[in-house]
Amino acid sequence: MVENKKVLIDEQAQNQxxxxxxFKRMLDIVASVIGLIVLSPVFLIVSLAIKAEDRGPIFYSQVRLGKGQRPFKMWKFRSMIVDADKKLEKLLEQNEVEGAMFKMKEDPRITKVGRFTRKHSLDELPQLWNVLKGEMSLVGxxxxxxxxxxxxxxxxxxRLIVKPGCTGFWQVTARNDVDFEGMVNLxxxxxxxxxxxxxxxxxxxxxxxxxxxNGAY
Structure with missing residues (x-):
């Protein structure tokens, strides 16, 4: 259980x-370059599996908001059917978490390969490119x-006063066991x-x- 406490962040102190x-940026650059090289066989295997399942696109991009609410295109391995965004409207009423976030454990839009890649967080690997470009950090x-x-x-x-991350404190602790407010607090x-x-x-x-x-879906 995440303690419900109100945290006020000193944005100026964070920027200084x-x-x-x-050192965080140096770690991001070195680790993302190494990751893209070492994990290239994993990229190939996942890509082939996605393409074999439904012949659709391998990658999926979506505009997200980063530090200071600046928009950028975030990349992932596609884990849903091709027209998933168009079907979201009909599923919103089945949202399983409270607050400004959509989560549905048995989301019918997720493909078989996507369910596996999401469970093992492999769908996030293309974000190493976002990290290398400086749009994201490894952690945030x-x-x-x-x-x-x-x-x-x-x-x-x-939560938008720092650069967003591929992984973070929320993902390695409570993840889907808390609601939106719990995620914000973490x-x-x-x-x-x-x-x-x-x-x-x-x-x-x-x-x-x-x-x-740890229960990702």
């Missing part, structure tokens, strides 16, 4: 953490959709506690989740 931000809050941010309170918007706790060693610890826990999933 020059040493941490420098998940980047939201513009329509989600439209429903954010000023308190919720605090993201803000991460921002308060963030540091190079803390980030590395989250990355190691993320690797463990690939082999032993």
């Amino acid at each position: 953490r020059y040493v941490y931000r420098f 809050p998940r980047p939201p959709l513009e329509r989600e941010v439209a429903d954010y309170s000023e308190y919720d918007k605090q 993201d803000l706790e991460y921002i308060e506690r963030s540091g190079v060693l803390f980030d590395i610890g989250i990355l190691f826990r993320t690797v463990a989740i690939v082999f032993k999933p």
Whole structure:
């Protein structure tokens, strides 16, 4: 259970953490380059599996909002049917979490390959390209959709004062066991506690989740 506490982040203090931000960016560059090279066989296998299932596109891109609500195109391995976005409207009333986020455990739009890649977080691997470009970091809050941010309170918007991440404190702890408010609280706790060693610890826990999933869907 995540403690329901209100955290107020000092945005100016976060922006002045020059040493941490420098080393975090260096870690992002080195790790994303190594990851793209070492994981290239995984990229190939997943790509072939997606293409073999329904002959649709391998990758899926979506405009998300990053630090300071700046939009960017985030990449993922496609884990849903081709026209999934068009069918979302009919599923909104079946949302299983409260707040500005959509989650549905038995989402009928997810493909068989997609269910596996989501469970093991393999669908997120193409975001290493977003990290290399500087649009995302390896660790940070998940980047939201513009329509989600439209429903954010000023308190919720605090999670957008730092660069979004491929993984984060929420993903390696509670993940789908908490609602939107719980996710926000975990993201803000991460921002308060963030540091190079803390980030590395989250990355190691993320690797463990690939082999032993923690309820992702």
